[in-house]
Amino acid sequence: MKIFPFILLFVISCSKSISPVDSGFENQIMHIANGSEPQGLDPHIVTGVPEHRLITSLCEGLVITNPKGGPNLPGAAESWDISDDGLVYTFHLQPLAKWSNGEEVTAEDFVWSWMRILTPSLGSQYPDMLYYVKNAAAYHMGEINDFSLVGIKALNSKTLEITLEQPYSFFLKILSHYSTYAVPKNVVLAHGSIDDRNGAWTRPGNFVCNGPMQLKSWELNKSIVAEKNPYYWDAEKVTLNEMHFYPIVNESTEDRMFRAGQLHATYSVPQEKCPVYIKENNPNLRIDPYVGVYFYRINTQNPVLKDKRIRQALAYSIDREQIVKRVSQCGQSPADSFTPPGIDGYFPDTQIPFDPELAAQLLTEAGFPAGEGFPKLEILFNTQEGHRKIALAVQQMWQKYLGIEVELVNTDWKVYLSREMVGDFQISRAGWIGDYEDPNTFLDLMRPNRGNNKTGWENEKYDELIIKANAQSNQENRYAVLREAEKLLIDEMPVLPIYIYVRQFLLSTDVKGWDPNPTDTHHPKFITLER
Amino acid sequence: MLILILRRLLVAIPVLIIVASITFFLIRLAPGGPFDSEKVVSPQVLKNLNEVYNLNAPVSEQYFDYMVNALQGDFGPSFRYPGRSVSEMILTGLPVTLELAMYAVLFATILGLIAGITAAVRKNTFLDYFPMALAMLGICMPTFLLGPLLLLLFGIELELLPVSGWGDLPGDKILPAITLGAAYAAYIARLARGGMLETLNQDYIRTARAKGLPEFKVVLVHAVRGGLIPVIAFMGPAIAGLIGGSFVVETIFQIPGLGRFYVEAAFNRDYTMILGTTIFFSALIIFFNLLSDLTIALFNPQARSS
Numbered sequence: 001m002k003i004f005p006f007i008l009l010f011v012i013s014c015s016k017s018i019s020p021v022d023s024g025f026e027n028q029i030m031h032i033a034n035g036s037e038p039q040g041l042d043p044h045i046v047t048g049v050p051e052h053r054l055i056t057s058l059c060e061g062l063v064i065t066n067p068k069g070g071p072n073l074p075g076a077a078e079s080w081d082i083s084d085d086g087l088v089y090t091f092h093l094q095p096l097a098k099w100s101n102g103e104e105v106t107a108e109d110f111v112w113s114w115m116r117i118l119t120p121s122l123g124s125q126y127p128d129m130l131y132y133v134k135n136a137a138a139y140h141m142g143e144i145n146d147f148s149l150v151g152i153k154a155l156n157s158k159t160l161e162i163t164l165e166q167p168y169s170f171f172l173k174i175l176s177h178y179s180t181y182a183v184p185k186n187v188v189l190a191h192g193s194i195d196d197r198n199g200a201w202t203r204p205g206n207f208v209c210n211g212p213m214q215l216k217s218w219e220l221n222k223s224i225v226a227e228k229n230p231y232y233w234d235a236e237k238v239t240l241n242e243m244h245f246y247p248i249v250n251e252s253t254e255d256r257m258f259r260a261g262q263l264h265a266t267y268s269v270p271q272e273k274c275p276v277y278i279k280e281n282n283p284n285l286r287i288d289p290y291v292g293v294y295f296y297r298i299n300t301q302n303p304v305l306k307d308k309r310i311r312q313a314l315a316y317s318i319d320r321e322q323i324v325k326r327v328s329q330c331g332q333s334p335a336d337s338f339t340p341p342g343i344d345g346y347f348p349d350t351q352i353p354f355d356p357e358l359a360a361q362l363l364t365e366a367g368f369p370a371g372e373g374f375p376k377l378e379i380l381f382n383t384q385e386g387h388r389k390i391a392l393a394v395q396q397m398w399q400k401y402l403g404i405e406v407e408l409v410n411t412d413w414k415v416y417l418s419r420e421m422v423g424d425f426q427i428s429r430a431g432w433i434g435d436y437e438d439p440n441t442f443l444d445l446m447r448p449n450r451g452n453n454k455t456g457w458e459n460e461k462y463d464e465l466i467i468k469a470n471a472q473s474n475q476e477n478r479y480a481v482l483r484e485a486e487k488l489l490i491d492e493m494p495v496l497p498i499y500i501y502v503r504q505f506l507l508s509t510d511v512k513g514w515d516p517n518p519t520d521t522h523h524p525k526f527i528t529l530e531r
Numbered sequence: 532m533l534i535l536i537l538r539r540l541l542v543a544i545p546v547l548i549i550v551a552s553i554t555f556f557l558i559r560l561a562p563g564g565p566f567d568s569e570k571v572v573s574p575q576v577l578k579n580l581n582e583v584y585n586l587n588a589p590v591s592e593q594y595f596d597y598m599v600n601a602l603q604g605d606f607g608p609s610f611r612y613p614g615r616s617v618s619e620m621i622l623t624g625l626p627v628t629l630e631l632a633m634y635a636v637l638f639a640t641i642l643g644l645i646a647g648i649t650a651a652v653r654k655n656t657f658l659d660y661f662p663m664a665l666a667m668l669g670i671c672m673p674t675f676l677l678g679p680l681l682l683l684l685f686g687i688e689l690e691l692l693p694v695s696g697w698g699d700l701p702g703d704k705i706l707p708a709i710t711l712g713a714a715y716a717a718y719i720a721r722l723a724r725g726g727m728l729e730t731l732n733q734d735y736i737r738t739a740r741a742k743g744l745p746e747f748k749v750v751l752v753h754a755v756r757g758g759l760i761p762v763i764a765f766m767g768p769a770i771a772g773l774i775g776g777s778f779v780v781e782t783i784f785q786i787p788g789l790g791r792f793y794v795e796a797a798f799n800r801d802y803t804m805i806l807g808t809t810i811f812f813s814a815l816i817i818f819f820n821l822l823s824d825l826t827i828a829l830f831n832p833q834a835r836s837s
Contacts, residue, residue, distance in 0.1 A: 020700075037795075040613050047570060123579040125572045141575060197583055197613045220615075220623050221787035222697070250782050252679065253695060257785070260686050260694040414563025414800050421567065431569070451571035 019261030020244075025510050025529050029242040033254040033267040037221050037247040041202040043178040044117040044124045049433070049520075050267075054245060055178040057226055057524050059209035062091050062110070062160075065176045065521035067513070069437070070344070072176050076105055076210060076233075077160070086167030086473050091160040096233040099184045100207075100214040107154035112194075113182040115147045121195040126179035129435070132171055134163045167473055170438035173344070176521070177436055184208045212238045212524045221247055237525045255506070258284070264508040264529070271386050274330035274504055284506045287331035288516035291340055291434035292501030293442065294332075296379070296394070296427050297420070300494050301456035304375060305426060309366040311493040314427075315352055317359035317401040318394055320498055327389050330504045335497035337486055339442040343518060346439040346479050350490040352497065356401035363402055371403025380409045381429035382416040390498065391429065420454055430454075433501070437518050439482050440470065446489055457494030532828065536821070543817045550813045551601060551806060555594055558805050565610040565800045584610060597806070606807035611799045617807035624789030627697060631780070631788060632773040634704060635712035636766075643716040644762070647723025651731060651758070652750055662720060669717030678710040678783040695785035707784040711777060715769055719762055727758035760831055767823020771816040 020031050035050040043055050056065075062080075063072035077091040097105035114133075117124045118140045131137040134151030138144045151163030164171060174180060183201075187208045192199025200206055207215040212234070213226035224245040228238050246263070248254040251270040257263045269277065269285065277285040298314070300306050320334035337348035360370070368374040379394065381387040388410060395406040411419065420428050432452075434441035444450065447466055448458035462485055469481035489495070503520045513526040566572060566580050581587045585596065600607060606617035646662035653659055685706060686694035693700040697707075730736065731754050739749045778790035789808065796804035 037612075039611060042613065045613050047568060120575065120579050121583070123576060123583050125566075125568070125570070125576055127576065128573070198608055200614060202614060219787060220620065221791055222785075246785065248695075248785055250785075253783060253785055256679075256682055256687060256694040260690070262693065262695060262700075412563075413798060414561070414567055417567040417569065418563040421571065451573055454571070 021261040021264055021508055021510065024264060025531060027242075028240050028529055029244065030240055030265075030511070030527065030529060031244045031263045032246065032265045033248045033257070033263050034224075034245040035247065035267045036249050038224070041207060041215065041218075042197075042199075043181040043183060044113070044122065044126070045197055046178075047125050050245075050247065052178060052521070054224060054226070055181070055211075056521055057211055057213045057243060058207070058215060059178065059181045059183075059211040060232075061178070061181045062175045063172060064523055065437070065517060065519055067515045067517055067521075067523060067526045069517045072172055075176070076182070080172075086169070087164050089162045089164070089171065090155070091162070093158040093160065094233040095158065097210060098231040098233065099187075099210050100229045100231055101184070101187070102231050103184070103186070104157070105182065105210050106157045107160040108157065109182040109185055110160050111152050111154050112185045114150070114152050114180075116183065116188070116194050117179060118147075118150070119195045123195075123197060124179070126177075129174055129177055129179045132164055132168045132174070134165050166471060168470055169473065169475055169478060170344075170436065170440050170470075173436040173438045176519075182210070184210075213240075213243055216242070223247075232525075234525055239528045240524055243524060258506045258508075263506075264511050265514070266506040269330065269504045269506060271328075271330065277506075278329075278331070282506075283509060286503075286505055286507045286514075286516075288503045288505075288520065289340075289342070289518055290501040290503040290520055291343055291437065291441070291518040292431060293335055293338060293340055294328075294390075294429075294431050294498045294501060295335070295338070296496040296498065297425070297430045297455050298494055298496065299423055299426050299428075299456060301423060302426055307366050308492055309362040310368075311496075312491075313359040313362040313366070313402060314398065315359075315493050315496045316355045316362070318397055318496065318498065319354045320352070321354065323390060323393055324499050327393050328386070328499060331502045332499040333502075335500050338446070338489055338495060338497050339439045339482075339486060340434075340500045340518075343434065343439050343442075344437050345475075346482065348439075348483055348486040348490075350487055352490060359401055363404075368404075371405075374402075374404045376405045376407055378407050378409050378426045379429070380411070380416060380419060380425040380427065382413045383410045387429050394498075423454070423456060427496075428454075430495075431501070434519065439479070439486075440466075443482060443485055443489070446494065455494040457492065459488065459492060462488050462492075532825070535828075536825070539817075539821050539824075543814070546817065547810060547813055548598070551598065551810050552594070554806055554809045555597060556590075558800065558802055559590060561800065563800055565802060567800070584608070597803075601806070601810065606810075607803040609796075609801055609804050611796070611801040611804065617803050620792055620804065621789060621807055621811055624787060624792050627786060628774055628777055628781070628788035628790060631697075631704070631707055631711060631777055631786060632770060634708035635715065635773055636770055638708050638712035639715035639719055639769075640766075642712075643719025644723055644759075646716070646720040647762075648727055648750065648755070648758075650720065650724045651727035652746075654728065659724075663724065666717035666720040669713045670721075672713070674710050674714070674779045675783065677713055678706070678780060681706050681710060682783070697784070697786045697788075703784075707780050707786060710783070711773060711780045715773065718765060718769070722761045722765055723759060726761040727754055730754045730758035733757070756830060760827060763826050763830060764823060766826070767819045767821075768816070771812075771819040774815055775812045 024031055034053055038051045038054055039046045043059055060075045062075055062077040064075040066073050076093055076097050078094045079092050081090045093107060099105055114130060118127055118136055120140060127140045135149045139150050153161045155161050188201050191201040191206055204215050204218045212229055212232045214229040216225040216227040218224045226243045228241050251268050254266040255270055258266050298305050298311050324332045324334050336352050337350045339348055341347045379391045381391050391408045395408060398404050398406050419425050443466055445452050447463050465481055465485035469478045472478035507514055510529045510531055512528045512530050514522050609615045609617055609620060650659040650662050682694050685692045692706055693703040696703040736754055739753050777788055778794045781788040781790045793808040
């Protein structure tokens with residue numbers, strides 16, 4: 001029993017320690033929850049949002065995402081020229097651009113890096129980001145073996161020339177995506193070959209890149225610490241000394257850590273907490289726009305669902321307003337289009353009405369008056385409480401307004417993906433986050449032979465419209481054609497858009513410069529800790 | 532004794548091979564593969580990835596290659612984390628999990644024994660009813676409930692202890708150890724009480740008392756030796772269970788242990804990681820069971836001779 005006073009003393013002594021947020025403010029060290037443990041730090045191999053956040057702090061592409069949204073800003077490239085025909089981009093690299101080991105960043109580094117991501121044996125999952133470049137797809141598919149035929153050339157150590165297959169007005173947007181970043185050739189080759197997925201160059205002590213921060217330490221499932229990179233070309237602007245990224249998958253854990261002063265920013269907010277924080281006007285709650293759409297895929301190969309009228313009936317009988325108000329409850333907006341409105345000035349003019357009468361009429365026209373004889377529908381979703389609640393709401397709406405029987409099927413993530421992949425579903429939950437800030441990242445998805453289409457819907461006219469739009473050099477004309485394509489998509493309804501995503505998270509009031517932007521990219525040089 | 536150890540170790544080898552083989556084929560039967568992701572990769576990329584990890588080869592060939600390498604201690608690269616080997620990841624998470632389990636065992640043993648022995652000695656009094664009622668509560672309360680409750684009280688309301696981390700902030704190991712150890716403390720308390728009650732009724736205890744030995748000597752020297760055998764028998768599987776079952780506590784408290792790797796590997800279909808951790812946990816369970824049997828043999832002459 002004599003041990004208890006000591007335990008008490010120990011516990012009391014703990015309470016005197018200063019919280020990480022307070023000490024972080026004094027030392028300019030930011031503590032950030034970062035979702036799951038990152039797969040790695042190799043920009044050519046990883047995929048995923050946690051990796052995106054880390055890599056955009058540690059490395060820099062030719063351009064960087066504008067922190068307030070809009071046109072990209074200069075990154076590793078100081079400026080660029082675009083030929084009149086929109087085919088040739090000439091980038092002038094920052095004269096002071098260096099790798100974090102002090103070596104110069106050269107145009108040749110970019111050429112080698114793009115050769116690396118297009119090398120088939122590397123098994124990169126993002127080579128298609130470069131398919132817009134002349135002969136890049138052919139090289140990746142093995143149709144040509146001479147990389148000098150690919151449209152990327154170093155004119156001199158600081159000038160890079162890129163030639164496209166055809167003019168793509170959104171090409172600059174793509175270049176802020178990490179898959180287009182350069183990696184340090186010498187360092188990568190010192191730890192493996194060009195196509196070595198398992199090379200040790202990304203380990204602490206070996207890792208070299210050209211971003212505002214550099215890798216200091218990486219403890220698996222614990223934290224990744226990035227410190228200020230003194231060789232960064234714009235190091236003067238960087239005020240943060242360190243960024244600590246914590247892999248936290250449990251939303252409740254990060255919520256508690258934030259409340260205990262252990263985090264400046266959480267990755268998300270527990271769904272049940274969001275309406276509470278909104279109600280009490282929590283000053284730390286941030287609900288920012290995000291280029292993402294939550295939707296249901298329809299398997300158009302299904303004998304019943306191949307009828308457009310049935311797909312429309314399903315869409316028109318979902319009260320999306322009620323779903324965002326009563327179910328998701330965290331500032332999402334009901335979707336009236338597949339592409340979130342406002343991406344780089346693109347506003348689709350489609351409407352998805354909530355009209356149960358019209359829906360019932362369409363179902364009757366399709367041969368199922370009041371749902372009679374309609375086979376039981378299955379909604380497939382991966383196990384997660386949020387998805388289940390939405391599926392339940394949709395199930396009730398369809399039963400109430402259309403009189404059809406709906407069954408909910410939830411599976412583990414990988415089972416769900418594999419069933420979707422082989423078309424073993426009728427309706428399946430889905431979400432899509434844009435890779436870059438342009439409507440193409442959404443509308444391209446639904447073209448025939450796109451792996452992520454998964455609905456079996458193939459429409460030649462739609463495909464022609466997308467091709468036609470991307471050939472337009474004038475942005476207004478291009479958007480007009482894309483709006484036409486969007487209208488066709490919403491009329492055909494192979495997907496049922498439900499709501500437009502938002503990024504909800506908790507942010508300390510100490511953090512300044514963490515501006516809302518559609519791709520949720522936060523370049524460290526714009527972030528400061530102030531009180 | 533040496534023969535017993537040797538025999539048990541020899542039996543362990545085929546057990547581990549069977550465990551590895553069943554796991555190898557079971558995970559390949561599960562739908563979905565390691566490279567399935569929401570953003571679908573092209574067939575060309577998938578083919579390249581499968582080639583990199585030898586997944587294009589016939590399953591029998593993959594099995595043979597894996598077993599040959601595993602027998603040499605090479606569990607292969609992780610599919611989910613390029614550039615990391617499974618052995619490296621196990622060695623990274625293991626010390627943390629072992630430390631957490633050690634604190635939990637320490638907490639459970641000290642608290643459980645004090646409560647159990649006191650309850651037995653003061654049978655049918657408040658000192659019996661109260662700890663045993665608490666023990667029942669401890670057994671019933673799952674860690675995913677106890678952990679957040681302790682966090683809300685000591686971390687958020689009283690601000691006495693950190694709510695997460697491992698070795699970063701002072702006192703951050705206290706709540707995870709208590710959360711993980713609580714249920715085991717409760718089991719130990721009940722087992723210790725039962726064992727002690729039985730021993731305290733034995734003739735040799737009566738003889739000791741008749742000889743005029745002080746009560747604390749009767750209890751702590753003579754009765755404990757026999758009374759704690761059920762507790763010792765429980766400790767082997769319990770320690771293995773603590774190590775293998777620390778996933779929930781590791782997630783709640785953000786602890787970088789092996790339990791999280793294990794469960795996440797299953798969700799990610801990280802074949803080599805699932806296999807490596809399964810084999811490793813099986814070996815641990817076998818080892819702690821053996822340790823527990825040996826300790827019983829030390830305490831109990833009957834078990835030693837059999």
